[in-house]
Amino acid sequence: MIIVTGASGAFGRAAAERLMELVPANQLILTSRTPAKLGDLAARGAKVRFADFDRPETLDEAFAGGTKMLLISTARVGSRVGQHKNAIDRAVAAGVRHIVYTSIIGAAEAANPALVKRDHRATEELIEASGAAWTFLRDSQYAEAIAGAVTPGALANGRLPDNAHDGQIAFVSRDDCVACAAGVLSQDGHENQTYDITGPELLTFPKAMAIASEITGKPIDVIPVDDEQMFAHFDSLGIPRVASDDVPDGPIPWSSDDMVTFGQSIREGFFNKLTDHVERITGRKPKPLREVMLAYRDTWPV
Secondary structure, X not given: OEEEOOOOOHHHHXXXXXXXXXXXXXXXXXXXXXXXXXXXXXXXXXXXXXXXOOOHHHHHHHHOOOOEEEEOOOOOOOOXXXXXXXXXXXXXXXXXXXXXXXXXXXXXXXXXXXXXXXXXXXXXXXXXXXXXXXXXXXXXXXXXXXXXXXXXXXXXXXXXXXXXXXOOEOOEOHHHHHXXXXXXXXXXXXXXXXXXXXXXXXXXXXXXXXXXHHHHOOOOEEEEOOHHHHXXXXXXXXXXXXXXXXXXXXXXXXXXXXXXXXXXHHHOOOOOOOOOHHHHHHOOOOOOHHHHHHHHHHHOOO
């Protein structure tokens, strides 16, 4: 049986629905802190269970009967390794023999400055030491993040500060990442393999914004800045420099030190990777950024 963690989240929900096209629904265990959100999938035959990585005592029952697990990285950059360790330890104790993990490109490169890679590599090492077989899906940056979060503000302001400069990255659709995860979980032969999951073309941020400008007819001035200027930009938006659990509305899962070091990592070439892994795993070519942008076009500022 296949466990999908975080199955009520965007990635987890999409992975669960994709898996239901590939395996019988009664072979799926979908875990979530909010299982009520998965009632429709339970009605289709999936086993829906409560699980909270911060409460490891909930995981034994949640993972019981599973043999493969999709461990979707949680949102708390800088403080999620403990959550992941709880999930890995309890999954292996419950009989899980293969863990598929959503990681990031460059996770194993010691010189990679991206803050986010520390969590991912630490989690990979925990999985490697767990005794279970593993598959690491090292995803590039989501094209949907560019189309749905970066581009609207850039169009509205007519400008985008950028500390990645001429660094190249193959933005990948989350749909393609989901399809790869479902493929690995439903196919044989992916044990102890690492896949860099990328889109079909390497682009700089100026080239990405040029695509948006071409689609809309609106100019976007991409302004090269250094890392301190990038911090100052995020400061002006009220984004904290360090993620925190100690806030009234709950954990802040992102921070400017995460985003600034991500741009630095792109600038220094750690995301300059282009592979055919999406097509090899799914049998289809990955979506280009333009296609994803067109799907978001109606949500952009007019």
